[in-house]
Amino acid sequence: MKRQRLHFKLLFLLMAGLFALLAAYGAYSVLTYGNRWFASNRNPRVRAQKESVIAGDILDRQGTVLATTAADGTRTYQAREAARRAVVHMVGDPQGQVSTGVETFQTSYLYGFRASFTELVRALTSGEARRGDNVTLTADSRLCTAIVSSFDGHSASYCKRGAAVVLNYRTGEVLAEVSLPNFDPAHISETLKDDAGRPFWNRVTQSIYPPGSTFKTVTEAAALRSLEDIGSFSYDCAETPLTVGTHEISDYGGGSHGTLDLSTAFARSCNKAFAELALRLGQRRLLQTAEEAGFNDNFLFRDLVVENSRFPLTAADDWELAASGFGQSSVAASPLHMCMIAGAVANDGVMMEPRLLRQVTSPAGRVRLAFTSQVYRRAFTPEVAERLRGDMRLVVTGGTGRAAAVNGVTVCGKTGTADSTEDGKPISYGWFIGFAQDDDLPFACAVLVEDIGEKTSGGAAAAPIAADIFLWLRQHQREIVDAPAQP
Amino acid sequence: MTKHAPSRRLRRAATRLSSVVMLFYFSAFVLLGLKDYAWQAFALALAVPAMIWLGTNFLPRLFPADTLLLSLTNFLCALGVLVLYDTNPVYAYHQAAYYAVSLLAMICCVWAVRAVRHWGAAAWVLIPVSLALLAVPLIWGKETYGATNWIYIGSVSVQPSELVKVSLILIVSYFMSRRRFLPWLLFAVACLGALMLQRDLGTALLYYGVTLLLFFASSGNVPLTGLGVLGGAGAAVLGYRMFAHVKKRVAIWRNPWADYENAGFQIVQSLMALASGGLIGMGLGLGSPRTIPVYHTDFIFAVICEQFGLIFGLCVLAMYLAILWRGATIAMAARHAFHGLVAMGATLMIGLQTFVIIGGVIKLIPLTGVTMPFVSYGGSSLLSSLVLIGLIQGVASLNEDDLHEDMLLATGGEEEGV
Amino acid sequence: MKDEWYTVIALGMRYWFALLGVLIVWRAFHWLRRDRREKHRRLRQLPDAGMVGEFVSLNDAGDMTVDDTLPVPREGVLGRLYSCDVPVLSPGVAKDHLDFVFEDGLGLRVRPRHGQTCRINGEELTRRDAAERGVLVHGDVLQVGEAALRLRLFSGLKFRRPARKAPTEERKAKAPKAAPGKGGERG
Numbered sequence A: 001m002k003r004q005r006l007h008f009k010l011l012f013l014l015m016a017g018l019f020a021l022l023a024a025y026g027a028y029s030v031l032t033y034g035n036r037w038f039a040s041n042r043n044p045r046v047r048a049q050k051e052s053v054i055a056g057d058i059l060d061r062q063g064t065v066l067a068t069t070a071a072d073g074t075r076t077y078q079a080r081e082a083a084r085r086a087v088v089h090m091v092g093d094p095q096g097q098v099s100t101g102v103e104t105f106q107t108s109y110l111y112g113f114r115a116s117f118t119e120l121v122r123a124l125t126s127g128e129a130r131r132g133d134n135v136t137l138t139a140d141s142r143l144c145t146a147i148v149s150s151f152d153g154h155s156a157s158y159c160k161r162g163a164a165v166v167l168n169y170r171t172g173e174v175l176a177e178v179s180l181p182n183f184d185p186a187h188i189s190e191t192l193k194d195d196a197g198r199p200f201w202n203r204v205t206q207s208i209y210p211p212g213s214t215f216k217t218v219t220e221a222a223a224l225r226s227l228e229d230i231g232s233f234s235y236d237c238a239e240t241p242l243t244v245g246t247h248e249i250s251d252y253g254g255g256s257h258g259t260l261d262l263s264t265a266f267a268r269s270c271n272k273a274f275a276e277l278a279l280r281l282g283q284r285r286l287l288q289t290a291e292e293a294g295f296n297d298n299f300l301f302r303d304l305v306v307e308n309s310r311f312p313l314t315a316a317d318d319w320e321l322a323a324s325g326f327g328q329s330s331v332a333a334s335p336l337h338m339c340m341i342a343g344a345v346a347n348d349g350v351m352m353e354p355r356l357l358r359q360v361t362s363p364a365g366r367v368r369l370a371f372t373s374q375v376y377r378r379a380f381t382p383e384v385a386e387r388l389r390g391d392m393r394l395v396v397t398g399g400t401g402r403a404a405a406v407n408g409v410t411v412c413g414k415t416g417t418a419d420s421t422e423d424g425k426p427i428s429y430g431w432f433i434g435f436a437q438d439d440d441l442p443f444a445c446a447v448l449v450e451d452i453g454e455k456t457s458g459g460a461a462a463a464p465i466a467a468d469i470f471l472w473l474r475q476h477q478r479e480i481v482d483a484p485a486q487p
Numbered sequence B: 001m002t003k004h005a006p007s008r009r010l011r012r013a014a015t016r017l018s019s020v021v022m023l024f025y026f027s028a029f030v031l032l033g034l035k036d037y038a039w040q041a042f043a044l045a046l047a048v049p050a051m052i053w054l055g056t057n058f059l060p061r062l063f064p065a066d067t068l069l070l071s072l073t074n075f076l077c078a079l080g081v082l083v084l085y086d087t088n089p090v091y092a093y094h095q096a097a098y099y100a101v102s103l104l105a106m107i108c109c110v111w112a113v114r115a116v117r118h119w120g121a122a123a124w125v126l127i128p129v130s131l132a133l134l135a136v137p138l139i140w141g142k143e144t145y146g147a148t149n150w151i152y153i154g155s156v157s158v159q160p161s162e163l164v165k166v167s168l169i170l171i172v173s174y175f176m177s178r179r180r181f182l183p184w185l186l187f188a189v190a191c192l193g194a195l196m197l198q199r200d201l202g203t204a205l206l207y208y209g210v211t212l213l214l215f216f217a218s219s220g221n222v223p224l225t226g227l228g229v230l231g232g233a234g235a236a237v238l239g240y241r242m243f244a245h246v247k248k249r250v251a252i253w254r255n256p257w258a259d260y261e262n263a264g265f266q267i268v269q270s271l272m273a274l275a276s277g278g279l280i281g282m283g284l285g286l287g288s289p290r291t292i293p294v295y296h297t298d299f300i301f302a303v304i305c306e307q308f309g310l311i312f313g314l315c316v317l318a319m320y321l322a323i324l325w326r327g328a329t330i331a332m333a334a335r336h337a338f339h340g341l342v343a344m345g346a347t348l349m350i351g352l353q354t355f356v357i358i359g360g361v362i363k364l365i366p367l368t369g370v371t372m373p374f375v376s377y378g379g380s381s382l383l384s385s386l387v388l389i390g391l392i393q394g395v396a397s398l399n400e401d402d403l404h405e406d407m408l409l410a411t412g413g414e415e416e417g418v
Numbered sequence C: 001m002k003d004e005w006y007t008v009i010a011l012g013m014r015y016w017f018a019l020l021g022v023l024i025v026w027r028a029f030h031w032l033r034r035d036r037r038e039k040h041r042r043l044r045q046l047p048d049a050g051m052v053g054e055f056v057s058l059n060d061a062g063d064m065t066v067d068d069t070l071p072v073p074r075e076g077v078l079g080r081l082y083s084c085d086v087p088v089l090s091p092g093v094a095k096d097h098l099d100f101v102f103e104d105g106l107g108l109r110v111r112p113r114h115g116q117t118c119r120i121n122g123e124e125l126t127r128r129d130a131a132e133r134g135v136l137v138h139g140d141v142l143q144v145g146e147a148a149l150r151l152r153l154f155s156g157l158k159f160r161r162p163a164r165k166a167p168t169e170e171r172k173a174k175a176p177k178a179a180p181g182k183g184g185e186r187g
Helices: A002-038 A044-052 A081-091 A117-126 A141-154 A185-193 A212-226 A228-232 A262-268 A271-292 A318-325 A335-346 A382-398 A463-475 A477-482 B008-036 B039-062 B067-087 B089-115 B119-140 B160-177 B181-197 B201-219 B222-242 B244-254 B265-277 B300-308 B310-332 B337-361 B379-412 C003-045
Strands: A065-069 A075-077 A134-137 A162-168 A174-180 A234-237 A242-244 A247-249 A258-261 A350-352 A357-361 A367-370 A375-378 A411-422 A425-436 A443-450 B142-144 B147-153 B156-158 C051-057 C069-073 C075-079 C098-103 C107-112 C118-120 C123-125 C141-144 C147-153
Touching: A002 B201, A002 B265, A002 B310, A002 B337, A002 C075, A065 A081, A075 A185, A081 A141, A081 A174, A081 A185, A117 C003, A141 A162, A141 A174, A141 A463, A162 A335, A162 A463, A212 A262, A212 A271, A212 A318, A212 A335, A212 A382, A212 A411, A212 A425, A234 A271, A242 A271, A242 A318, A247 A271, A247 A318, A258 A262, A262 A382, A271 A318, A335 A350, A335 A382, A335 A411, A335 A425, A335 A443, A382 A411, A382 A425, A411 A463, A425 A463, A443 A463, A463 A477, B008 B039, B008 B067, B008 C003, B039 B067, B039 B089, B067 B089, B067 B300, B067 B310, B067 B379, B067 C003, B089 B379, B119 B160, B119 B181, B156 B379, B160 B181, B160 B201, B160 B337, B160 B379, B181 B201, B201 B222, B201 B337, B222 B244, B265 B300, B265 B310, B265 B337, B300 B310, B300 B337, B300 C003, B310 B337, B310 B379, B310 C003, B337 B379, C069 C075, C107 C118, C107 C147
Parallel strands: none
Antiparallel strands: A065 A075, A134 A357, A162 A174, A162 A443, A234 A258, A242 A247, A350 A375, A357 A367, A411 A425, A425 A443, B142 B147, B147 B156, C051 C069, C051 C147, C075 C098, C098 C107, C118 C123, C118 C141, C141 C147
């Protein structure tokens, strides 16, 4: 009986443990995922509120009204169509076709779910219809428009699909988020009839692509960290392809680079050299650095829903490991994540959490919430980041990224050309990730161009768009960095 | 023989709890009444607190009751009535009727635990009766929600597996306390088999879990218990491979949004309800609780969290834990191994069932189709839950009697120290 | 009531209900703890609560010395482990040696585990004959392993004294009866 009593006590503790697990999991779920589940456009409770509350405005950091509710209740966007289309994936649409647009995702603010009790009473007694809160974004809509025109200008001969994102790498604020093809939120019904190319899909955060040579940033970081003899690294890049297992690795356009040290290999983007580095590192060390940079992590950012980036946990054979070295195995990342990586390099290895909201103001004008920066993770050590900065500068001054150079801006970056298949057909993606190494222009960007064809590289397709971005930033520098917060 | 009267402090603690509970229900029903000025709500605002008061002060005088346990149980049952009234008043009236019947059943159960002398004979009678009850749905049952475990007698629907829960505990406890291995093992296996055939996998899980844990409690045989756990896991994997709907349930559990329209609909709505509730809820009478599928039985916890919030949901969880604590205490105080096992078995059954259903609702584990004890709508569910409480109460009253006898012995036989 | 007003009131009441919920939980656990403390207090006044008697050891065997007393609960296990209800720490005693349960009107029914034996007043008892002969009454001597234990049942408990020789050293206050009797009487 004594023993039975002891067992009863143990069993009770087991039950208590199970209940504690329930409580912990329930609290964790609601606190972390609560907003996402609530903001789903299938939530019937939101629909009910939408009928009685006038949605608040969405403003960009300059105060431009990106979305507002007209007197007759319809949701109106900017007057110019080009401007509307440029920000549509960030702002969203009234129906929630862009599932993670601010219109949908920030329902709890826009439709007044966060109103305080006194505000409710006041609204009731005054008899007017309730208004939701106004949301100010960190983005600048003019930059979005500029990026779209840059795409139109440069990649005229390619399929008009791609994405671009610009971040402030010191604060994590998203300055621009553009995805192509886009659509006009004021005329959705036409797009619904013909949605070729998936115009509702936000390619910046929802799609992951093989990063191609832009991943060499991570490989180099891993090498700098884990290989002791990296200082004396030298690779002889000849004409003949490198054979790993049953596959051959060659460089874009064939040809040889000659004898390379690490920096030159990076600047010229030599696949064979980085395949060699990957093989020397081994799967485990490369995986470790990739995960420190955010791969395989479950992104749970407050303002943004970002598809998780993938790095293979095991390498099936040497070929897959080697291919990971230059970003061509099953490695995949979203343009936003690659931009965050570039930002981390610029910011001494500290990766900031990307934010889209600057502040939330009540309809009466009171600032309800002002958001602050948060560190997401330390991706690289300062020494590694410093070395990478130098090498990324070399890419733009004397490597594959020359097209991204801009007068008056210290542009650093990395190009990439990734091969993949889509619907069984081969497709190439052109990448450019980079940043401005100037204290008064703390911005990083990532540009992705889909389907550039076999003859073009990332350096030719994506880098010029990045150049346009940095040029615009330089021209409007005073406004974007010194813009005061909205009252 | 006078029963030991609780001290004044204890009575004060009891009154304090019941007064807060009465206040809670009074204010809740009045608020609901303000919505449509329905007289029924105001009537309930008076009736439910009155029931609670009666339960705490009056009922214990009629039969040997454990007041604390009764209070906790009443709170949860009344919560069920409140939430059902909030969503669909007709269900609330039915539930109140079921509650009255189940309360009577509970009292009968307490009396039975005290009165039955020859549990051996009782056990041997219960075995064929229980197996027959479990077999009935297989022959005459109608399929609901994918499981064939309901039978309809006229207009009343009964779930035999809920009733057999009680006899399972009695039978298993009896033979385990006598250290007779075979009878309870065969019976348990037969029950599980019947449940598997009915596709009632959630209840099968409960039966298996409680039997295994009681085995551990009575024998202390860790290797065999571990084997049992592995066996259960193996059976789960086998079930996954064999049954298509188990595969679907597990797939939904991992990513319900993939099949939002059909299979994942229930859990997605539940999660959205949880999220909409936030910490303090959307408000009683607000929100859209009826959009949650099966809101009156399986997902009633989601309704509670939507209306009252996560904090209140955790409070409900804590109340269940209090019941478990009380049940375990009573089991530990039992003088006979049989009584202890009965009380613990009932406690474990309630605890496991609560864990399984709430786990399913918050997506910790896949959905299984068991109901939430005391709160869920349903005659069989409420009946079996209160009968289990009745078992615990019966053991508690026996403990009180034993303690009382010991006190008499001690005061009487002091000088006689033989 | 107008929808908007109801909404405001219901939204305000959320805090009220959350508060009450926490208060209810607090009070419930407070009651639980109070009850527990009271039970403990009552039990402390009755150190023999739940016990039906005690075993007195008659010899030195292992860690047992003469006149050691072991309280005997109503139902339990006798064996060598500390977790047994009657821990007999002597050689020859198995980890779980026998189960015992007090049966009203009969005495302490003893049932050895598989493969174990014991002696009641000198006579050997195995698992198989436990059903008929395995009952101890007040004064009987139980031998397990090398230990010999005499059973003392508390006064007030009814047991049936079988027609067999009772040891003469122990004497109760009242003379023992041969037929069903009580161990000592109360007023």
